[in-house]
Amino acid sequence: MDKKEEEFLKRIQATFLIEAEEHVRAFSSGLIELEKIHPDGKVDEITEILFREIHSLKGAARSVDHKDAESVCQPLESVFSALKNKKIKLSPDLLGLFYKTSDLLTKVLLNTSGTHSGDDRKIMRELITQLKESAEPNLHESTTAVEKIPDLQPAISEKLTSPESNSSSDILPPSRESVRIRISKLDPLLLQAEELLQTKIAISQRAIELEEIRTNIGSWIQETQKWRSQRSGASSERWNEWMEENDLHLNDLENRLTSLAGHTQKDQHNLSNMVDNHLDSMKQILMLPVSSLVEIFPLMVREIAREQNKEIDFKINGAELEIDKRILEELKDPLIHLIRNSIDHGIGKPQERILKNKPAGGKIRLDFSARENGQVEITLSDDGNGIDKAKLIKAALKKGLLSEEAAAILEPEECYNLIYQSGISTSSIITDISGHGLGLSIVREKVIKLNGKISVESDPGHGTTFRILLPMTLSTFRGIVVKVQEFAFILPTMNVERVMKIDREDIRTVENHETILVGDKVTSIVDLREVLGLPEKRNSVSDNMETENGISNQIRVVVLSAAELRIAFKVNDITDEQQVLVKPLGKLLKRVRNISGATILGSGKVVPVLNISDLMKTALRVHVKAKVSRDGDLSIRKTGKILVVEDSITSRTMLKNVLETSGYSVVTAFDGLDGFTKARDGEFDLILSDVDMPRVNGFELTTKIRADKKLKEMPVILLTALGSQADREHGIDVGADAYIIKSSFDQGNLLDIVKKLI
Amino acid sequence: MNKENLEKLKNRAIVMAEETVQKQETSSATEVITFILDVETYAIESAFVREVYQIKDFTTLPGVPSFIFCIINIRGQILPVIDLKKFFNLPEKGFGELNKVIILSNDLMEFGILADEVRGTETIEQDDLQPVPQTISSIGEEFLRGVTKKGLILLNAERMLSDKKLVVYDEVN
Numbered sequence: 001m002d003k004k005e006e007e008f009l010k011r012i013q014a015t016f017l018i019e020a021e022e023h024v025r026a027f028s029s030g031l032i033e034l035e036k037i038h039p040d041g042k043v044d045e046i047t048e049i050l051f052r053e054i055h056s057l058k059g060a061a062r063s064v065d066h067k068d069a070e071s072v073c074q075p076l077e078s079v080f081s082a083l084k085n086k087k088i089k090l091s092p093d094l095l096g097l098f099y100k101t102s103d104l105l106t107k108v109l110l111n112t113s114g115t116h117s118g119d120d121r122k123i124m125r126e127l128i129t130q131l132k133e134s135a136e137p138n139l140h141e142s143t144t145a146v147e148k149i150p151d152l153q154p155a156i157s158e159k160l161t162s163p164e165s166n167s168s169s170d171i172l173p174p175s176r177e178s179v180r181i182r183i184s185k186l187d188p189l190l191l192q193a194e195e196l197l198q199t200k201i202a203i204s205q206r207a208i209e210l211e212e213i214r215t216n217i218g219s220w221i222q223e224t225q226k227w228r229s230q231r232s233g234a235s236s237e238r239w240n241e242w243m244e245e246n247d248l249h250l251n252d253l254e255n256r257l258t259s260l261a262g263h264t265q266k267d268q269h270n271l272s273n274m275v276d277n278h279l280d281s282m283k284q285i286l287m288l289p290v291s292s293l294v295e296i297f298p299l300m301v302r303e304i305a306r307e308q309n310k311e312i313d314f315k316i317n318g319a320e321l322e323i324d325k326r327i328l329e330e331l332k333d334p335l336i337h338l339i340r341n342s343i344d345h346g347i348g349k350p351q352e353r354i355l356k357n358k359p360a361g362g363k364i365r366l367d368f369s370a371r372e373n374g375q376v377e378i379t380l381s382d383d384g385n386g387i388d389k390a391k392l393i394k395a396a397l398k399k400g401l402l403s404e405e406a407a408a409i410l411e412p413e414e415c416y417n418l419i420y421q422s423g424i425s426t427s428s429i430i431t432d433i434s435g436h437g438l439g440l441s442i443v444r445e446k447v448i449k450l451n452g453k454i455s456v457e458s459d460p461g462h463g464t465t466f467r468i469l470l471p472m473t474l475s476t477f478r479g480i481v482v483k484v485q486e487f488a489f490i491l492p493t494m495n496v497e498r499v500m501k502i503d504r505e506d507i508r509t510v511e512n513h514e515t516i517l518v519g520d521k522v523t524s525i526v527d528l529r530e531v532l533g534l535p536e537k538r539n540s541v542s543d544n545m546e547t548e549n550g551i552s553n554q555i556r557v558v559v560l561s562a563a564e565l566r567i568a569f570k571v572n573d574i575t576d577e578q579q580v581l582v583k584p585l586g587k588l589l590k591r592v593r594n595i596s597g598a599t600i601l602g603s604g605k606v607v608p609v610l611n612i613s614d615l616m617k618t619a620l621r622v623h624v625k626a627k628v629s630r631d632g633d634l635s636i637r638k639t640g641k642i643l644v645v646e647d648s649i650t651s652r653t654m655l656k657n658v659l660e661t662s663g664y665s666v667v668t669a670f671d672g673l674d675g676f677t678k679a680r681d682g683e684f685d686l687i688l689s690d691v692d693m694p695r696v697n698g699f700e701l702t703t704k705i706r707a708d709k710k711l712k713e714m715p716v717i718l719l720t721a722l723g724s725q726a727d728r729e730h731g732i733d734v735g736a737d738a739y740i741i742k743s744s745f746d747q748g749n750l751l752d753i754v755k756k757l758i
Numbered sequence: 759m760n761k762e763n764l765e766k767l768k769n770r771a772i773v774m775a776e777e778t779v780q781k782q783e784t785s786s787a788t789e790v791i792t793f794i795l796d797v798e799t800y801a802i803e804s805a806f807v808r809e810v811y812q813i814k815d816f817t818t819l820p821g822v823p824s825f826i827f828c829i830i831n832i833r834g835q836i837l838p839v840i841d842l843k844k845f846f847n848l849p850e851k852g853f854g855e856l857n858k859v860i861i862l863s864n865d866l867m868e869f870g871i872l873a874d875e876v877r878g879t880e881t882i883e884q885d886d887l888q889p890v891p892q893t894i895s896s897i898g899e900e901f902l903r904g905v906t907k908k909g910l911i912l913l914n915a916e917r918m919l920s921d922k923k924l925v926v927y928d929e930v931n
Contacts, residue, residue: 487818533821534820583835586838586869588838588840589819589826589926591926591928592926592928593929594820594821595821600831604815606816606817606830606836608817618930621930
């Protein structure tokens, strides 16, 4: 009994959390609405909605005895009640308080254990007091009125929390034909449906094998008959008897096999249809509205804009569109990055904008719209500064990604493609948010992984628009099976532009690398074996066979394309094209170069699936390497010498280790003064310094360096626990090249920035 | 104190002593699975062993560190298999009929280790365990918990499962 009760409580609490989350979400988006239309417009209507949300949340919290949530909702409800009754007026301060409360509610709800840190408790108490004060603007006059409100409430909340109305019918759309299911419960269902594909593939293989056996038996029967007709008469009675017996069995076997093969084929066909339909339905179930992804964005934009003292009007259109949940999940980071990028680099500060005859507030629009062939188009546009082509080309030249000659003939379109190159940023100071020039290359990689396309248009001075075209559902993966020596690999069909046979003579050397003509386009050709790093085998079996068949002169080629790149790969053989279920390689192999996963063929054989984006990159490198080795040895990487200035021994040692592991040589200094002395005496390529240090701090050190004749060009990265905007600006003022906040410190980020600056 | 009482107390003491000894045994003994690598016998705690699997077919991957021997298919799941010989500087014997994979797993990690031959299960007493002689030490030293008097080398399964160095994360830049 006790246990049952406990289980019931657990279940009801889980249900409460889902419901509560919805209320808080609705509350937050209501707040944003409220802020936008303030002070005129449908204030009353939205206030009413917000009041309802809080009221329902309070009732729900009370019914599961969630004291914390209830204690926050109570005064919040009073404030809204007062707003509704026009006893108080909406003010920016009040809005701020609401935002804080919404944030607190999320925290309180997430903390299921009911234990809060002292800080949280304090915040909660303070907010509750503030809310109470806001609800009673004039304590003496309105005491009675405010008192009355809670008095009225119990009657309503009792009603709301009673069993028959607890089904939260007021939140669900009017239709009763829907049920709520946790997404976490749906995920395994989709996985199971996908696993069925594996069985489908295996069964079709079995059907093929059965058919082969049947054919074998058929030809055996024919052979037997032929043989007997040739030596008729000569055989003895007993021999004939035995042979007839044999025939009988053989025919029976053939009949049964034929029937079995037929049935298997039919079953396989049915199963195949059912699996496909089932998988399709599962995918439909997992289509979620875009709003589930983007609802966090307005708050995020607000926060970043406030941090940078910018005004931004952010609007989202088409959030009701439904997209595969897995695509939405993958889209989250790229979209956040693009939005941050817009705020960071696109939209200028109000003063700057006014100087350029623009409204003080910037505009950012995020639009989702359905396109033909089950695709969705996402556009993110701002009315900011646009992309500075000259700066972009300068950055590309500096990184050696572009030659002077190439820059001169660069088309505008191609020019914008440079922004995706990792290591290129037009931002002069590197911050944590964006500007280290990695983000956009990752954004593009993600979009390509989702089988989508990204393009950018920019009108310098007027704004930038990113356009992403994506499928709404993840289609089942199809792949072609190729052989390289004795190894089989799978190449995603969607990246295979064409499969062809060429003669050795068709390969031409252009500027030291091999090319072929695909259609009428000159295309680089590389050996897949070489790209994958497989050792060369002399006189391998397949080569011999080819020579025997006299086709040694022909080469099989797969032309792959991804992201404006097209490369032809030599393979030994192309054996099949089929549906493929890609599986991860296991927790130990988080990421393997050139390989994105593996699949199990119908035969049970495990075959690696190749990662096209990696293959292309490696292929380009194979090319460059070949070129460089002929031009002389340019490939020796210059490793940098770095001075680490940091007073904490722990941080110092850690930084030293991180940098040394990446091949840099490191000298350390224990404060700014020591650092400056060492910097003057030694030859360094970069200085990495803490800000908060005794004697001479990081800002002072940077100032000294910039003022020094010998050191003024030295790249300086400031690393600090201080995260405020003012500090960052101070960092810019003194002339630091990058400013990394320790709380968001991760090795990858640091190393990328170091690499970029050296 | 009379003789009888003395006898009683003595017996009680013996029983108590025995009990503590037994308790010690259960707390310090480790159940292990023993297997052969080259000519050496290794042991691994069975608590971390999910199953022992006879390799039928395997797929090698290009571009992975040499200790990743292959990936295998276990009832539809793809698992990587590690070749410990690479850590202990043992010679490669070639892939024989008797090759088995011991699948290690905990909540966070799962992989197989290649064994030339699996012997069976055994119990190792804590007392019986001695530190690894200096001469054995190589890259794999940190994966060893000790050696028994009989020369059984006990591996540290927990350490292996949580060692970030074994995790492959290789990007093409």
